[in-house]
Amino acid sequence: MEFRLVIFLCFWAAAEEGLKLEADVPFQRVPVTHEAAIRCCYRWEMEHKVDWFKHVHAIKETESKIINDSDTVKMMKNETKGVKCNFLLLKSTQLNDTGLYQCKLHHSTLQTFTHGTFLQVYIPLQKSLNLSESVKNSIITAEGVLLLLFVLIPGIMLLCKSKTLNELSKKKGREEENIYEGLNLDECNSAYHQIQRSSQQGPYQDVASCGEDIQLEKP
Incomplete structure (x- = not known):
């Protein structure tokens, strides 16, 4: 029993050592009803089987589902210089296609997942006014x-x-x-002095200062 366990561990280690995962695209974002292409690449010389899985994280657990070929889903393979790539093509994405996509590699009792790509499907914003470029330029002007x-x-x-x-x-x-044009300053001064003298003398004349021939002013 122990000998069989050692043989199995050695075989599993040898199989795992021959597997080298390539870098995947960690995130991909596409609008709804558009095409999405996801790939997983690795180096592995041993015979194996590849399955695509989709993981959707719920509130308490993660739901995993195997993906099969259909009218809207296509799977392809390619190998270049020892690098094997599997492609998953979603022709018309929907909102429920959002999730983590991984390749599951099978070889005898060895099973491993690739790094995976998270696909996000979104609804693009709609234009409230569909204006042409010429109309936009006219509005800006x-x-x-x-x-x-x-x-x-x-x-x-x-x-x-x-x-x-x-x-x-x-x-x-x-x-x-x-207003002051045409006024003679000398005449203004003489009139001003006369007014001052009359106000100083008062309405009655002094009898002592009058001569004999001057008739006094009656009150």
């Missing part, structure tokens, strides 16, 4: 013109208002200058 007008119009209005205020200020200054 119109937005630029409107933006330019919104910047220029307030500036022009401020300049016009400032110019109007300057003209009114100049006009007011000219009107004030015109």
